[in-house]
Amino acid sequence: MNPGVLLAIAAGGFALGVAGAHRFPRVWLALVLAGTIALLGAAVPVLLGGGEWQWRSDFPVAGQPLHLRLDAISALFLALVAVLGGSGAIYAHGYWPDRDYPRSAAPGRRWWTALLLGLMAVLLASNGLHFLIAWELFAVSGYFLITLERRRREVRFAGWLYLVASHAGTMGLFAFFAALAAHTGSWDLGPMRDQPALAPLLWLALFGFGVKAGVFPLHIWLPSAHANAPSHVSAVFSGVAIKMGIYGMLRFSGWLPTPSGAAWVVIALGAVSALLGIAFAFAQNDLKRLLAYSSVENIGVILIGLGGALLGATHADAPWGRLALAGALLHVWNHGLFKALLFFGAGSVLHATGTREMSRLGGLWRTMPWTAALFALGAMAVSALPPLNGFVSEWLVYLGLFDATISRGPAAWAAMPAAIMLAMTGALALATFVKAGAIVFLGAPRTKAAVHAHESGWWMRAPMLGLGALCAVLGLAPILVWPIIVRAAATWDPAWTGGEAPALLTLSGVHVALAVVLGTAGLALWARVRALGVRRGPTWDCGYAVPSPRMQYTSGAFAEVALHWFSPVLRFERTVQRPRALFPQRALHVERAVETVLERVIGPIAGGVLRVSSLVRQLQHGRLQLYIVYVVVGLAGLGTLVFLEGLR
Amino acid sequence: MMMAVLESLVRMLVWLLLAPLLPGIINKVKAWVAGRRGPPVLQLYYDLARLWQKSVVMSTLASPGFIAGPAVAWVGVAGAALLLPLGPSSGGLSFHGDVLLMVYLLAVARFCTAWAALETGSAFEGMGAAREVSYAVLAEVSLITAVLTLAVQSGSVTLVTMLAPSAGPGAVLLAAGLFAVLLAENSRVPFDDPNTHLELTMIHEVMVLDHSGPPLAVILHGASMKLLLFAVLLTQAVLPVGQQTPFAAAALLAAGVLAVTVGVGLVESLLARFAFRRVPLLLTTAFLLCLFALLLAWKGGAA
Numbered sequence: 001m002n003p004g005v006l007l008a009i010a011a012g013g014f015a016l017g018v019a020g021a022h023r024f025p026r027v028w029l030a031l032v033l034a035g036t037i038a039l040l041g042a043a044v045p046v047l048l049g050g051g052e053w054q055w056r057s058d059f060p061v062a063g064q065p066l067h068l069r070l071d072a073i074s075a076l077f078l079a080l081v082a083v084l085g086g087s088g089a090i091y092a093h094g095y096w097p098d099r100d101y102p103r104s105a106a107p108g109r110r111w112w113t114a115l116l117l118g119l120m121a122v123l124l125a126s127n128g129l130h131f132l133i134a135w136e137l138f139a140v141s142g143y144f145l146i147t148l149e150r151r152r153r154e155v156r157f158a159g160w161l162y163l164v165a166s167h168a169g170t171m172g173l174f175a176f177f178a179a180l181a182a183h184t185g186s187w188d189l190g191p192m193r194d195q196p197a198l199a200p201l202l203w204l205a206l207f208g209f210g211v212k213a214g215v216f217p218l219h220i221w222l223p224s225a226h227a228n229a230p231s232h233v234s235a236v237f238s239g240v241a242i243k244m245g246i247y248g249m250l251r252f253s254g255w256l257p258t259p260s261g262a263a264w265v266v267i268a269l270g271a272v273s274a275l276l277g278i279a280f281a282f283a284q285n286d287l288k289r290l291l292a293y294s295s296v297e298n299i300g301v302i303l304i305g306l307g308g309a310l311l312g313a314t315h316a317d318a319p320w321g322r323l324a325l326a327g328a329l330l331h332v333w334n335h336g337l338f339k340a341l342l343f344f345g346a347g348s349v350l351h352a353t354g355t356r357e358m359s360r361l362g363g364l365w366r367t368m369p370w371t372a373a374l375f376a377l378g379a380m381a382v383s384a385l386p387p388l389n390g391f392v393s394e395w396l397v398y399l400g401l402f403d404a405t406i407s408r409g410p411a412a413w414a415a416m417p418a419a420i421m422l423a424m425t426g427a428l429a430l431a432t433f434v435k436a437g438a439i440v441f442l443g444a445p446r447t448k449a450a451v452h453a454h455e456s457g458w459w460m461r462a463p464m465l466g467l468g469a470l471c472a473v474l475g476l477a478p479i480l481v482w483p484i485i486v487r488a489a490a491t492w493d494p495a496w497t498g499g500e501a502p503a504l505l506t507l508s509g510v511h512v513a514l515a516v517v518l519g520t521a522g523l524a525l526w527a528r529v530r531a532l533g534v535r536r537g538p539t540w541d542c543g544y545a546v547p548s549p550r551m552q553y554t555s556g557a558f559a560e561v562a563l564h565w566f567s568p569v570l571r572f573e574r575t576v577q578r579p580r581a582l583f584p585q586r587a588l589h590v591e592r593a594v595e596t597v598l599e600r601v602i603g604p605i606a607g608g609v610l611r612v613s614s615l616v617r618q619l620q621h622g623r624l625q626l627y628i629v630y631v632v633v634g635l636a637g638l639g640t641l642v643f644l645e646g647l648r
Numbered sequence: 649m650m651m652a653v654l655e656s657l658v659r660m661l662v663w664l665l666l667a668p669l670l671p672g673i674i675n676k677v678k679a680w681v682a683g684r685r686g687p688p689v690l691q692l693y694y695d696l697a698r699l700w701q702k703s704v705v706m707s708t709l710a711s712p713g714f715i716a717g718p719a720v721a722w723v724g725v726a727g728a729a730l731l732l733p734l735g736p737s738s739g740g741l742s743f744h745g746d747v748l749l750m751v752y753l754l755a756v757a758r759f760c761t762a763w764a765a766l767e768t769g770s771a772f773e774g775m776g777a778a779r780e781v782s783y784a785v786l787a788e789v790s791l792i793t794a795v796l797t798l799a800v801q802s803g804s805v806t807l808v809t810m811l812a813p814s815a816g817p818g819a820v821l822l823a824a825g826l827f828a829v830l831l832a833e834n835s836r837v838p839f840d841d842p843n844t845h846l847e848l849t850m851i852h853e854v855m856v857l858d859h860s861g862p863p864l865a866v867i868l869h870g871a872s873m874k875l876l877l878f879a880v881l882l883t884q885a886v887l888p889v890g891q892q893t894p895f896a897a898a899a900l901l902a903a904g905v906l907a908v909t910v911g912v913g914l915v916e917s918l919l920a921r922f923a924f925r926r927v928p929l930l931l932t933t934a935f936l937l938c939l940f941a942l943l944l945a946w947k948g949g950a951a
Contacts, residue, residue: 362769365711376713376763385756386749395752399745402805405796408946416796416942423792424785430755431781434762438777443769444709503743510741510749518723525719526712528862533703539768540707540858553766553774561782565928 006042021109036086087463094459128177158224165221169211176204213245216273226292231347239336267307274300283593324400331393345375379433387511389474677913699865717764724756735897765855776854786931793938812890818941825937
């Protein structure tokens with residue numbers, strides 16, 4: 001079917017969904033699923049080589065003729081929107097039902113569909129003004145989704161911060177699109193690499209889209225918004241919404257000429273985001289905050305790839321640039337899939353225990369075996385372990401960096417530090433996700449809430465199973481999606497059509513073999529152990545006879561060794577209440593990683609601005625006499641000016 | 649095709665059978681320095697055979713991951729070992745970027761070992777796992793820097809071509825850096841003491857406290873294979889093993905591995921374990937050694 005028809009069906013389904021969200025949850029679910037399937041149906045043929053789809057109409061929307069475009073890059077993101085939008089809707093059906101959330105379930109459905117509409121419109125719009133309108137629709141529906149539980153104070157704060165940051169970014173985008181339109185004389189978007197005067201505008205786009213993507217110093221809104229939003233919203237936010245920032249950077253770095261130095265800046269931002277993002281993730285004790293910071297890290301990995309691609313494009317279209325870009329594009333999908341899986345897992349834990357504090361959980365594998373197994377799978381994928389999908393994309397990014405190094409050009413001076421920082425990031429990601437998975441799901445339950453946990457229902461389990469399966473498939477057979485990635489890379493830079501492919505076929509074979517051997521080895525050892533007999537006993541614990549679950553290693557203790565090394569940027573705030581007197585009653589030790597950028601940089605600056613504003617506000621006090629004085633003084637001043645002018 | 653499969657099988661057998669020799673040699677060297685007779689060189693083989701027959705005691709808290717973890721970790725190390733060329737033979741499985749797969753297969757092993765350790769809910773194992781994954785951050789950075797050095801030196805990202813020539817001007821620095829990484833990754837003195845019986849001071853050993861029977865055998869065998877892997881990697885990174893005739897390469901490789909093993913034994917005899925807060929310093933030194941080797945390789949090679 002024509003993509004246009006399918007997109008119209010999808011849009012119609014979502015629009016009906018917005019209308020019907022209030023009363024009929026199942027009808028709504030059916031509409032959203034039909035819409036996402038239609039979206040997928042529109043995106044997949046374009047990805048498989050059906051060619052770009054464009055549609056122009058003279059019908060003016062907001063004074064501009066309508067121009068929609070679906071090419072391989074937007075189709076790549078659209079497919080992700082479809083998969084996560086659909087699975088999130090199914091998950092929400094079990095996770096956020098009317099029965100438990102009578103006030104917010106229906107608005108949640110409505111804004112979910114509005115968000116999908118907004119995302120779809122952003123990806124299709126090929127007119128600057130329409131892009132901005134769609135961007136705003138998507139940003140605002142995001143705000144209402146984050147604040148579904150707005151009775152809680154921290155949720156309102158997170159939503160407010162998101163709204164402010166998002167609009168700061170949108171301001172950059174307003175400037176960007178307006179300047180672009182002023183330069184070209186039209187709001188219409190398309191490839192304009194042949195106009196070198198446009199190059200400086202890319203900096204504006206980098207800022208605007210960087211805020212949305214959560215690049216390191218601009219990420220301030222991301223952790224609290226992701227942690228406090230309902231989990232299906234966090235999943236779609238981490239999975240696709242922040243990817244819209246990446247989409248924007250990809251789109252416009254492909255269409256506009258690149259200013260000199262942009263490649264270096266992007267790769268540096270990527271490396272810093274990756275390293276500091278994962279360091280902050282490791283420091284978190286809140287499971288969803290940890291996942292949110294890990295999104296900052298993964299955005300960094302994608303940006304390293306994009307920066308490598310920009311470098312390659314400025315170095316005579318070097319093949320390593322294409323490898324780096326391929327890694328970035330594939331990581332967009334991979335991160336979307338495993339991060340949504342992990343957020344769904346975190347949501348199931350929250351649903352079952354009512355807490356996101358890892359140090360109150362533990363031992364959940366016994367009551368929640370499905371969630372535990374799928375979370376472990378997601379944790380291995382996000383740690384970039386073969387044979388799962390995260391490894392494939394990081395491998396491609398690494399290959400791009402290594403090939404750039406051995407080409408021995410100036411690009412090597414960006415590639416070598418980036419590769420070294422990526423290595424550190426990878427090892428820290430492993431540490432982070434060993435911690436997250438093990439503290440939550442292994443050992444003994446630390447609190448009553450964890451003892452009485454229960455497995456989530458099939459509405460929540462099914463989307464997790466689907467995403468887990470996709471992670472495994474993309475890991476085992478990356479060769480299947482390689483043509484798609486090549487097509488998207490060729491859309492980004494039309495010069496990159498041919499060229500030799502990396503050894504993905506071999507890697508796919510190795511991954512399949514590895515998976516088979518891993519399974520066999522696990523089963524063989526299990527069989528051997530069963531044959532010899534298993535005796536269950538208490539944990540050895542070096543002979544200590546009455547261990548209590550509270551004596552287990554906590555998430556803070558686990559991260560303590562490595563986080564020392566980041567002390568210049570990563571500080572902890574401690575609240576300590578020591579046990580006192582002969583019969584101590586209460587003792588307390590709370591540790592929290594300070595949000596350095598927000599609390600140490602943005603916070604003081606905002607405080608200063610507020611102080612100055614409140615000083616200025618004292619001019620406005622409501623006393624009429626003094627207002628008359630202002631007017632007289634003003635008039636006298638003006639009169640003096642005129643008088644002096646007359647004298648000259 | 650048939651030949652390639654056969655060769656891989658033979659290589660696998662070599663790895664599996666020779667690996668447990670290394671801890672025996674180290675212990676012999678240590679005994680010799682201390683003036684003792686020491687355990688037999690083949691002690692680990694006897695231990696493995698005995699553990700494989702024993703039944704298992706498992707913590708009541710442990711999930712099936714407690715058994716799967718060691719198995720997966722062992723496969724990870726074995727896979728990494730299979731990727732590593734032995735002298736001029738690449739073993740058929742060689743592709744652009746295989747070195748990264750090797751590094752990440754070792755990461756799989758680390759993930760699963762730490763995961764299995766945390767299964768028991770013991771604070772001691774938690775401590776060991778935390779140390780293992782934290783120090784691995786610095787060790788991995790050094791390892792990737794060493795790999796970058798080799799890549800710059802040889803102009804390739806394929807193990808068999810990367811390891812063929814000698815390490816060039818930075819060989820000594822690279823050898824020292826990789827040797828430190830070897831000690832850290834294999835939890836040897838001065839990073840960790842495999843002989844200590846005080847759980848608070850250990851890294852790797854404390855992670856496997858609760859394992860017994862066949863899983864423990866798998867862990868011990870995997871650890872010895874990892875030691876052999878790093879010794880082979882170090883030897884081939886520094887010496888031009890890949891450019892020799894097969895026979896000479898085998899002799900050179902054996903001599904190199906033996907030298908590294910004896911070196912580990914000597915370090916273990918002559919040095920005390922470092923205080924934990926000094927471990928990061930030592931690892932940073934290893935990283936700097938690799939970094940200087942990288943810069944030397946950059947300056948030294950022809951463009």
